[in-house]
Amino acid sequence: MSARLELLALPGFPMVEAGDDLAGFVLDGVARLGLELAPQDVVVLAQKVVSKAEGRLVRLAEVVPSERARALAGEVRKDPRLVELILSESVRVVRTRPDVLIVEHRLGLTMANAGIDQSNVRHGDGEVALLLPLDPDTSAARLRGEIERRTGVAPAVVINDSFGRPWRRGTTGIAIGAAGLPSMIDRRGETDLYGRTLRATMIAYADEIAAAASLVMGQATEATPVVLVRGLAWTAADNPAAALIRAPEEDLFR
């Protein structure tokens, strides 16, 4: 079989507030496309909508920066209250320089600003910041379970976010949470057409899905934070997005 993949932005996705019914919004969006979910469909959600639904919005006015946050804020030229939030979400500062603060997030993700977002966030009541979901793999699994409960079908769910990378400029979508698919596919031991061991043997499958969905999210003229991916087929066992995090002891660049 030759492969064919389709990615569809869910139209009419509403602005999300804390406590909103994301599963319901997803099903409404799929219905607006005139479709029904099927197994091995993948629903990719931007981190932002998951964080908002989970109430991870913090008012900066309520944050009291520590001594350490104030000192670091001067160094990296950021709001001390924002730096306080970043530090509170992190286990380690990895690199700093003016305008750059790269940390190891408590989830293990190495990233700028602990993934804390100040864009596309409602701030009528003053400045706010949006933190990552508490546990994105669990968020993905919960959403998947809720969709299955209502429809009898369990699509895979990926939560994506835009990440910078060492060595390369620009951001790409990566998976910070996943359920119902292999985030990582381990092909070690498989051989190629000539019986040689494969070179790229560990495939960051959920990251590639996240990047593909990011293309579609960035393209629509309206906000489209959820994308349906159709046409993938996998046989490997499920593993969460946490499987994509390189342990510090096997990381040569941290």
Next chain:
Amino acid sequence: MSARLELLALPGFPMVEAGDDLAGFVLDGVARLGLELAPQDVVVLAQKVVSKAEGRLVRLAEVVPSERARALAGEVRKDPRLVELILSESVRVVRTRPDVLIVEHRLGLTMANAGIDQSNVRHGDGEVALLLPLDPDTSAARLRGEIERRTGVAPAVVINDSFGRPWRRGTTGIAIGAAGLPSMIDRRGETDLYGRTLRATMIAYADEIAAAASLVMGQATEATPVVLVRGLAWTAADNPAAALIRAPEEDLFR
């Protein structure tokens, strides 16, 4: 407009030999799908087929390892002739440890083994290695020009390869060459729905396309090294994949 993206593996793509007519193979594959190319279509080719067509196959038996290559080969536990090739393609060794040799390729790419591939390569006449194209951006532009000459339509062309990353496990497809699209989209200065400056302001567009195509290439039951991507729409000016390479002086992790 809501976004919809389609990725199609080109069926029946033949095994590629040095000097083969890649543009012809691409057009044959598109015709087999019953389609015609359109502007803002993107043709993504695996690095492997471009390298093969360009005759970048080297017989290891013809490689004489230097003193330095022999010493390094012991350290990283690789064939000294392969290490010689890796060094000859590189400007700098970035990290070594047993089974790991990460270099800065002469193209500026920081990568394992200088991207030299020993899998899926014909080796009836003994062991061979496949080097990256001499100049993948130029390869992409040439292929694009050749397609335009024959059809009157100039799709974008991306050459992808599987890369490992710091911080995260597994490989993803990235763009090592591109023509006819913005490899990097610079959205600095643009604002979000609330007038705030966007967070992810530099988008590694060609890398996201490369990752998406990689999902499809890896999925087919036959070798499908070329994928047609339909439904992208961009307005930014073209820039090559070289625009995605972070200069050493702006890289905190090299």
